[in-house]
Amino acid sequence: MSIMFACQSPIAAAVLQLLLAAVVSAQHINVTVDDVSVSLKDSGSSTGERYTLGKLKRLAITCRASSSGVLSPSSFFWRLENSNSSATVDARITVDTKLADNGLSGTSVLNINYPVKSDITNFVCIVNQTASATGRFLSAPLLTMKVDGANEYDVAMWPGESVAILCLVEGNPMGDIRWTKSVDPAFNLTNNNTLYLSSVSYEADRGYITCASKNRYGENTARLFLRVKSPLSFLTPLVAIGCEIVAILVIVVVYELYDKRRRQVVDGDDPKSE
Incomplete structure (x- = not known):
């Protein structure tokens, strides 16, 4: 009897593993999130950002969950991709969830009211605390130029002064960075989000400074006018x-x-x- 039991034990173990695998498979939940492409608007301005997010009232992204087994999708949780906190800690964000009557599927819609540039990013939908999928708001690069921490697109300076201009690139996916100057067509600086100009002069620096960025969804530019005073400006007063x-x-x-x-x-x- 002991010999027969020993021979049957591996078979029983294999059968048990197959049964457990079948149970796990039956309880699997499929989760998908639709990517959303966000269109930008032409600002029509000679300075500042060429294409902007505009004054949108709402952005929405949808998470879908389904199951063919006994485990039904019962809870949905949204978070930013690089955060563990609920996305709804932001008062502008709400979530609408609906479960099917048969309990085998459900949808959850994340709504962002009055979206800003930083909202164009990735969100993770987690169902029943186990299954998850990532959805993305996608757009061409979104640009902001800052001087001394403030949004500036027209800067007046005296010759000999120095300035650091930051080009903040947002949007999804992130784009590259390229700086150009209207007064010097040969000037080209890449892969640096800060342009530092030391001892500016009327001849070499006065004019438009452009930060450009490009990803597979499009290209955007932001322009600042650097208003370097003419040396004759000292005589006028x-x-x-x-x-x-x-x-x-x-x-x-x-x-x-x-x-x-x-x-x-x-x-x-x-x-x-x-």
């Missing part, structure tokens, strides 16, 4: 002050002559009266 001083002196001299003449008339010393 001095000339204006000089003119004011001359005008004041003329007024004073004329008044003194008039006052002197008036006193002579009053005192009877007017030579013309003789």
Whole structure:
């Protein structure tokens, strides 16, 4: 009996493994999330971002779950791809979930109200805390230019000053970076999100500075006008002050002559009266 039991044990173990695999397979949930392509709008401006996200009221992305077994999709959880927190911690984000009457499928829609550039990214949908899929909002690059931490697209400088211009690239997927200058067609800087210009001059730096970025969904540019003062600009205030001083002196001299003449008339010393 012991020999027969020993021979049957491997068979029983194999059968048990097959049964467990069948149970796991029967409980498998399929999860998919639709990617969403976001169209950008032409700003029509000579400076700033060429194509913008615009004032969209809402973006939505849909997660679908289905099961052919006894385990039904009962809970949906959304999060950003690089975060463990629920996406709904952002008050602009809401989730609408619907389960089928037969319990074998369900959908969950993540809504972003009044979306901003940073929302064009990846979101993960997790079903029953085990099965998951990633969906993406996709767009051409979205660009923001900053000078000293503020959004600037028209910067005035004196010759000899220095400036650091940041080009923040968002959108999904991320694009490359290329800098150009209208005053110097040969200038070309790539793969650096910060352009540093030291000791700017009117001849070499005044004009449009462009940050361009491209991915497989399109290309975008952002332009800033660097308004370097002309060396003659130093003379303008001095000339204006000089003119004011001359005008004041003329007024004073004329008044003194008039006052002197008036006193002579009053005192009877007017030579013309003789």
